[in-house]
């Protein structure tokens with residue numbers, strides 16, 4: 001029997017349709033999760049979740065929050081996925097005993113598949129983290145803090161303060177900034193902090209920097225492309241072909257199709273060349289001024305042969321993981337502090353008293369003893385929340401108890417940190433930025449509920465580095481400058497930021513629905529006049545976009 005192409009196609013479509021209906025009916029009535037409440041459509045098909053994550057204008061975490069109000073503590077948000085709202089569920093899922101596998105659907109979407117973050121299997125990830133941990137240990141961070149402190153100084157001095165040995169740059173920079181200010185242009189503080197994080201993590205991991213802090217207005221193509229690439233993760237999750245295409249496509253083609261990605265493709269090439277160089281010529285590592293990731297990864301001591309591809313993935317992942325999270329947390333903290341005069345005054349007073357002589361830069365171990373600064377940073381972490389999307393795990397065979405219920409093996413489970421950090425019964429008046437809560441009686445009990453770095457064997461590898469960076473950045477910012485928020489203009493958020501970062505921005509914007517501008521003034525520093533610099537935190541900066549895409 002001869003069938004035409006049209007007949008074959010229609011038969012396939014019909015078969016797919018019937019399969020979808022039968023599968024949906026199975027999901028609704030016979031699936032092991034059938035008894036769990038949630039929208040019927042979410043139980044029927046994954047397309048409901050895909051719609052929420054890709055097309056809905058509302059943030060997915062907000063959607064889930066609404067569902068919990070309707071359906072209770074446990075909600076079925078996809079045929080095989082449960083989301084929890086009871087904070088105890090976080091510790092049921094992420095704890096020192098659990099060796100649960102990460103959810104492939106989520107983690108395969110990250111381009112760096114062969115990295116400590118994206119290796120879903122616990123044993124493989126542990127083997128990799130064991131290799132890297134010495135470099136990220138507290139001792140190593142304390143020893144190498146000069147890399148971070150240097151960067152802190154550069155970021156600040158780039159903006160305002162004339163560093164004695166770079167008068168030309170500062171002249172040039174001040175002139176540019178003044179011109180920008182007169183033209184009503186803004187400098188993006190989030191971008192500045194991203195450049196800071198980027199340069200710090202690059203120096204730390206590779207003993208090389210892209211010098212993004214030296215770019216005018218912190219307008220570094222690589223930083224900009226990284227920001228643009230973030231929302232792609234959600235698309236890649238459901239359309240893996242995008243990842244296959246970008247991984248295998250020649251960089252020139254990507255740049256042609258999306259010029260804004262030029263910064264990222266050149267960064268990928270930078271890492272690739274670096275990996276090729278160190279694998280061909282490991283002796284070159286002896287010239288490194290301090291330990292870098294390749295010393296550990298290429299060492300024969302751990303007995304593992306790590307492929308070039310995996311080395312590349314690890315290097316890229318570390319840069320990505322260390323850049324967005326820390327800078328977002330600091331930005332969130334900055335805005336809240338500047339919005340709250342009492343907090344601002346108390347923080348500045350503590351830092352000024354501790355650090356009277358500007359010339360003598362304090363060490364991280366000393367700065368971290370400042371109780372109020374520590375409390376402010378914890379509040380910043382609580383508000384920013386780390387990755388806000390649930391970091392999903394697979395319940396092992398045999399099932400597990402989560403939030404007091406037996407959950408069948410094979411279920412995808414997750415809880416966004418927002419449900420822990422904004423829980424009113426743990427953090428009284430949770431939506432107010434109140435560092436005092438970390439200082440008063442019972443404050444030590446709260447530590448258990450600060451989960452921005454997650455918990456258990458898959459918690460953040462860069463925790464020590466992140467703390468070091470956050471303490472030193474805030475100490476320097478509030479010691480050297482008078483910072484003010486100014487409310488002029490309007491906030492516009494571009495649709496592509498409707499991801500984790502946007503959620504974070506959204507949380508911030510709830511407390512400041514004005515256009516946040518920072519007026520910066522050097523305090524007791526080497527500049528005597530007040531330099532005013534408007535800082536546009538969230539609005540899409542067209543000039544910046546153009547500059548970044550043209551690679552200037």
Ligand code: HEM
Nearest residue numbers: 117318321322325326386391452453454458460461462466
């Ligand atoms: C404020 C800053 C940071 C926050 C809030 C943060 C948060 C997190 C969280 C919540 C996870 C767990 C993700 C999961 O469950 O899959 C994680 C994992 C990770 N983070 Fe961070 N992070 C920060 C900074 C850094 C830095 C500076 C680095 C270093 C380069 C880093 C490297 C990593 C790595 C390698 C993992 C994967 C660990 C694993 O899967 O076992 N992070 N981070």
